[in-house]
Amino acid sequence: MRAYYMVIAVLLPMLGGALIPLIPFRKRSVIALYMEFVVLATSILTFLLIFHRPENAFVLFRFTGRLSISLRLDGAGSVFATILAFLWPLATLYAFEYMKHEEREKIFFMFYTVTYGVTLGIAMAEDIVTMYFFYEMLTMVTLPLVLHTLTREAVLASRTYLYYSLGGAAFAFIGMIYILVYGTTSNFTPGGVLDPAKIGDKMNLLPLIYAICFCGFSVKAAMCPFSAWLPKAGVAPTPVTALLHAVAVVKAGAFATLRITYFSFGTELLRGTWAQNLLMAVTVFTILFGCSRAVKETHIKRRLAWSTVSNLSYILFGVVLMTPFGLIGALLHMMCHAVMKICSFFCAGAVIYKTERTYVHQLDGFGRKMPKVFIIFTIAALALMGVPGLSGFVSKWYLAKGAVAAGNPLAYAGLGALLVSALLTAIYMLTIVVRAFFPGKEFDYRTVADVADPGWMMILPLVVFVIVICLIGLYPQFLTDAVMNVAAEVFP
Numbered sequence: 001m002r003a004y005y006m007v008i009a010v011l012l013p014m015l016g017g018a019l020i021p022l023i024p025f026r027k028r029s030v031i032a033l034y035m036e037f038v039v040l041a042t043s044i045l046t047f048l049l050i051f052h053r054p055e056n057a058f059v060l061f062r063f064t065g066r067l068s069i070s071l072r073l074d075g076a077g078s079v080f081a082t083i084l085a086f087l088w089p090l091a092t093l094y095a096f097e098y099m100k101h102e103e104r105e106k107i108f109f110m111f112y113t114v115t116y117g118v119t120l121g122i123a124m125a126e127d128i129v130t131m132y133f134f135y136e137m138l139t140m141v142t143l144p145l146v147l148h149t150l151t152r153e154a155v156l157a158s159r160t161y162l163y164y165s166l167g168g169a170a171f172a173f174i175g176m177i178y179i180l181v182y183g184t185t186s187n188f189t190p191g192g193v194l195d196p197a198k199i200g201d202k203m204n205l206l207p208l209i210y211a212i213c214f215c216g217f218s219v220k221a222a223m224c225p226f227s228a229w230l231p232k233a234g235v236a237p238t239p240v241t242a243l244l245h246a247v248a249v250v251k252a253g254a255f256a257t258l259r260i261t262y263f264s265f266g267t268e269l270l271r272g273t274w275a276q277n278l279l280m281a282v283t284v285f286t287i288l289f290g291c292s293r294a295v296k297e298t299h300i301k302r303r304l305a306w307s308t309v310s311n312l313s314y315i316l317f318g319v320v321l322m323t324p325f326g327l328i329g330a331l332l333h334m335m336c337h338a339v340m341k342i343c344s345f346f347c348a349g350a351v352i353y354k355t356e357r358t359y360v361h362q363l364d365g366f367g368r369k370m371p372k373v374f375i376i377f378t379i380a381a382l383a384l385m386g387v388p389g390l391s392g393f394v395s396k397w398y399l400a401k402g403a404v405a406a407g408n409p410l411a412y413a414g415l416g417a418l419l420v421s422a423l424l425t426a427i428y429m430l431t432i433v434v435r436a437f438f439p440g441k442e443f444d445y446r447t448v449a450d451v452a453d454p455g456w457m458m459i460l461p462l463v464v465f466v467i468v469i470c471l472i473g474l475y476p477q478f479l480t481d482a483v484m485n486v487a488a489e490v491f492p
Helices: 004-018 028-051 075-100 105-123 128-146 152-182 196-218 229-235 238-247 249-265 274-296 301-321 324-355 371-385 390-405 409-437 457-474 479-492
Strands: 058-064 067-071
Touching: 004 028, 004 058, 004 067, 004 105, 028 075, 028 105, 028 196, 028 238, 067 128, 067 479, 075 105, 075 238, 075 249, 075 324, 075 457, 075 479, 105 128, 105 196, 105 238, 128 152, 128 238, 128 249, 152 229, 152 249, 152 274, 196 249, 196 274, 229 238, 229 301, 238 301, 238 324, 249 301, 249 324, 274 301, 274 409, 301 324, 301 390, 301 409, 324 371, 324 390, 324 479, 371 390, 371 409, 371 457, 390 457, 390 479
Parallel strands: none
Antiparallel strands: 058 067
């Protein structure tokens, strides 16, 4: 395919979303058809680009010298783009049903659709400057989504999100400048672009700059101590929290750390440094911290948010292993976690939408009244635990192999953290399942007489997600082959 199709894929949802408040739609159903058409057309074009990748890059505009905004789709970008192209149409369908009773729908859908194009810009960025440009834009277009309800909690959450994101961007900017000064190119290149001859006596700064840059990008991936914004963002409508916690924002942060580690700084210069050990220790701690907080949390969405904090550090742990299996595990968990977590969040959102109940202790007996939602939630919970035959097991298996292959004591500690995390995940996820299906002999079902499954617009995405969770678990070869090809580019 021609390179300019990448520009169309990025700009179509951005322009299509920007037009939503300006078009005088007479019926709400027409808005739904318009939005779904824009998102589906973008996804179809993205999949065509993934399977027929353009050989050349496309320069949108050039500032000076090596500074330009340009798009190019490689193997790693294709993995992230696949997540977006698959999940966004289903999320849009769900969002349209969920937002039926919300105010300022057009503004919501405008930013929701624009975010799709911006995130695709991160996936298709040819170089670190382009990725940083879209990364900053992602903060600006998702901030109004967190703020959407305009409640005091939403204002405080959006303020926290903005402060954390701007602080992280400042740290990431330091790393970008280092790459531009001491790299042979700003383009993402398998194995890294730093030139030791250019660095010279500044080599001792490399671990420090890398650690600062990694921490900057990991803010959006909610690595400790930068994770406080994510549970607070749960005050936003569920389609937004699912977008933040499973698809766009957090995965953009994880993807950015993967980019700078394997395609900018390079693992040859980083492996064995104190920066690798420090970041590995922090990711291991975050895995356990997130799970522990999830066990303690009683609010449904905040519990799932702390679960996300833990699972995102699975990806970051795979990144800092700096081994082929670590990279494979990180990419696989990016994909598997996205489906598992958006499925879990949408199940929680369906409960909130139908009953306005948001705490775990309020879910007693819901399983019999909302069987579709809670059967799907149970499968997603088992997948997050890493039960064999489901998608979570596949990614965790490769992360474990990466930890063993690294031979680093901290990597073995990470392997132990994965096992402890599986146990804690079973506790905080299955607690919900048990309460829903087995409330006790004396439970009065008349107290949940008004509870029922939602309509097809919510159920259909959930069914698709759970089918994918099972298919990846039973037939992972296609997915593992694809990410192994990416690892082969970095570790020839």
